[in-house]
Amino acid sequence: KAGVTQTPRYLIKTRGQQVTLSCSPISGHRSVSWYQQTPGQGLQFLFEYFSETQRNKGNFPGRFSGRQFSNSRSEMNVSTLELGDSALYLCASSMGTGSGDEQFFGPGTRLTVL
Amino acid sequence: AQSVSQHNHHVILSEAASLELGCNYSYGGTVNLFWYVQYPGQHLQLLLKYFSGDPLVKGIKGFEAEFIKSKFSFNLRKPSVQWSDTAEYFCAVMNTGFQKLVFGTGTRLLVSP
Numbered sequence: 001k002a003g004v005t006q007t008p009r010y011l012i013k014t015r016g017q018q019v020t021l022s023c024s025p026i027s028g029h030r031s032v033s034w035y036q037q038t039p040g041q042g043l044q045f046l047f048e049y050f051s052e053t054q055r056n057k058g059n060f061p062g063r064f065s066g067r068q069f070s071n072s073r074s075e076m077n078v079s080t081l082e083l084g085d086s087a088l089y090l091c092a093s094s095m096g097t098g099s100g101d102e103q104f105f106g107p108g109t110r111l112t113v114l
Numbered sequence: 115a116q117s118v119s120q121h122n123h124h125v126i127l128s129e130a131a132s133l134e135l136g137c138n139y140s141y142g143g144t145v146n147l148f149w150y151v152q153y154p155g156q157h158l159q160l161l162l163k164y165f166s167g168d169p170l171v172k173g174i175k176g177f178e179a180e181f182i183k184s185k186f187s188f189n190l191r192k193p194s195v196q197w198s199d200t201a202e203y204f205c206a207v208m209n210t211g212f213q214k215l216v217f218g219t220g221t222r223l224l225v226s227p
Contacts, residue, residue, distance in 0.1 A: 031213050033213055033214070033215070035215070035217075042217055042218070042219045042220060043204065043206075043215075043217035043220075044217075045214045045215060045216065048213045048214060050213070055213065056212055056213060056214045058214070090157075090158065092158075092215075094213060096213060102148075102160055102163060103160075103213070103215060104160075105150075105157050105158040105159070106157060107156075107157045108157060
């Protein structure tokens, strides 16, 4: 069974640009969550999508957005990039049954903002 | 808001030493608890999880954790560490019914051969 895949693995952007990251969940998983990992703030929850709807949201500005497609694949978009957005962005998938089931993480996309 | 505290940021042990990593969370409701591990160059992997039942849970690679509800704690233990256990360990909590993990700041474990 293939794991969670994320593309691209590495990205370099400049301030003010926007970026789109992609995540393909494990087959059969309907929930996709996104996390930001930085040395200073650690792992922080961005948002979660289930059946194409945002179900949970973290405390990030509106520049961070996402969506989910009918095949459960998800994209995350960051507009007007700032230096502080440099981070490892992790995607996790789960069945999403709501009983706190296990999340499986992808390898992440490392975003560098210059 | 929920929070998770991991008391040790860096731990250095020799092989065969025993390990205990502390984790405390702040939430009074029903929670699910997790320990994840991130080996160098690899992605986050689940070590073990607690949902309900026996508060002593066993995970992969000889790890175990004990949920003590009265202390809001979920400490990770291993009786004898190996060099291959060198990694960063994260404790996480999730409200039952929500798919949002709240992570601790992580503990970097270095095991010297």
